[in-house]
Amino acid sequence: MSEEGVRYNPCDTGRCTHQRRHWMGTVQLDHMGLDEEATVDEALASLLEIWEKVAEDPRVKYATGQLERGKGGRLHGQCYVEFNTSLRNTQVRKVLPSLATHMRTTRTNCRTYCRKASDDKSERVARLVDIGEWEPERSSGIDQLGPKQRCLHML
Secondary structure (H helix, E strand, O other): OOOOOOOOOHHHHOOOOOEEEEEEEEEEHHHHOOOOOOOHHHHHHHHHHHHHHHHHOOOEEEEEEEEEEEOOOOEEEEEEEEEEEEEEHHHHHHHOOOEEEEOOOOHHHHHHHOOOOEOOOEEEEEEOOOEEOOOOOOOOHHHHOOHHHHHHHHO
């Protein structure tokens, strides 16, 4: 833990070794090969190129995202990707170059966050076409936990 009491997440530094099926990512302009002076059209074209790679990957089960403008005016992509198999952070970054982190909430919340029209932190510039078909969560609660967490919950 840091001095502020915030949990240290190795995924934030790219040293994450665990595997997950569901990942969220923020695609910054430098991930797209652009600088801060990039126009909306340039950023969107670059993000669409990345999105085509995501769509072509056979491990991708579902993906959604959009191009956003942050509070300070900075353009970035916000994406949520579900894979058929569990992947490490380094494997995810090969498909979706981004600040990828495993989800820390429900799949539905991740999807909603990456499709939001606007809020006090950012505004949508353009929505990306969803890849694959969205399968709603079956239920909430213990059913959403992995096998290890279910066992620990039962103890």
